[in-house]
Amino acid sequence: MTVSRTEIRATLARYLATHPGHDLARLADAPDSTDLTARTTFPLHVTCSAAAIDTTGRVLLIHHRALDRWLLPGGHVEPEDHSLYSAALRELEEETGIPWQHAVSPPAQDISPIDIDIHEIPANPAKGEPAHWHADFRFAFWTKPSQISIQPEEIITFAWRDPHDLPTTHLSTRIATL
Numbered sequence: 517m518t519v520s521r522t523e524i525r526a527t528l529a530r531y532l533a534t535h536p537g538h539d540l541a542r543l544a545d546a547p548d549s550t551d552l553t554a555r556t557t558f559p560l561h562v563t564c565s566a567a568a569i570d571t572t573g574r575v576l577l578i579h580h581r582a583l584d585r586w587l588l589p590g591g592h593v594e595p596e597d598h599s600l601y602s603a604a605l606r607e608l609e610e611e612t613g614i615p616w617q618h619a620v621s622p623p624a625q626d627i628s629p630i631d632i633d634i635h636e637i638p639a640n641p642a643k644g645e646p647a648h649w650h651a652d653f654r655f656a657f658w659t660k661p662s663q664i665s666i667q668p669e670e671i672i673t674f675a676w677r678d679p680h681d682l683p684t685t686h687l688s689t690r691i692a693t694l
Contacts, residue, residue, distance in 0.1 A: 518595045519553050519603065524562060527600050527653065530628045538686070542634050543651040552651070553593040560634070560649040564600050565590025566608035567630060567656045567682075567691055568619065574676040575691055576664075578611060581672050582640070587683060588654060601627045604655040612674065613665030619657035622694045630656040630694075631687045654687060656694060 528543065542560060546552060552562045565588035568576040577586045589611040590604060597603040605616040621627065631654040639647040664674055679691040 519593050519597055519600055521548065521552065523599060524552055527629065531632055534628065540632055540634065542649060555592045558646055558648045560651055563590055563592055563650045563652045564603040564607060565652050565654045566604045567654055568608060568614060568659045569656060569691065570659060570676055575679055575682060576612060576674060577677050578666065578674050579672040581670055590652065600653045601655055611667050611671060614659055614662045618660040618662050622656055622658060625656050629653045630690045633684055656691060
């Protein structure tokens with residue numbers, strides 16, 4: 517079962533109720549007929565990321581090989597994902613080896629994203645992908661100490677960083693308040 521358009525809209529509505537004024541028109545205005553979970557949907561599709569927070573308040577970042585950027589662990593929604601939340605947990609485990617059982621949402625977050633960021637992804641001729649947009653639903657998880665085991669084909673390295681080192685100001689501010 518894949519993530520439905522209904523779930524995407526409901527998750528977006530929960531997020532906007534908590535964070536009014538965040539401009540997500542590019543996502544909200546996507547046609548209803550568009551499968552936003554398909555990685556082949558252009559010019560925009562949904563991805564999910566995990567802000568894994570350790571016991572000292574640091575956040576796990578990965579150095580993404582293809583994009584050559586420091587990012588949260590995350591990626592595309594897969595057909596077997598039951599929710600955006602579970603997609604973020606799956607990506608966390610796939611990319612870092614942190615078992616989903618070692619991750620728990622901060623009480624105030626429940627199953628709502630801590631941030632939604634829309635950012636441009638450059639064209640990838642090797643994959644036949646034009647430049648496009650990712651609407652990244654970012655979920656926060658407190659994590660137990662775990663052995664990190666990266667996917668070397670996708671990730672160069674990892675680092676635990678202070679919240680102010682995160683990719684966006686929105687995310688940094690929200691993580692710092694947990």
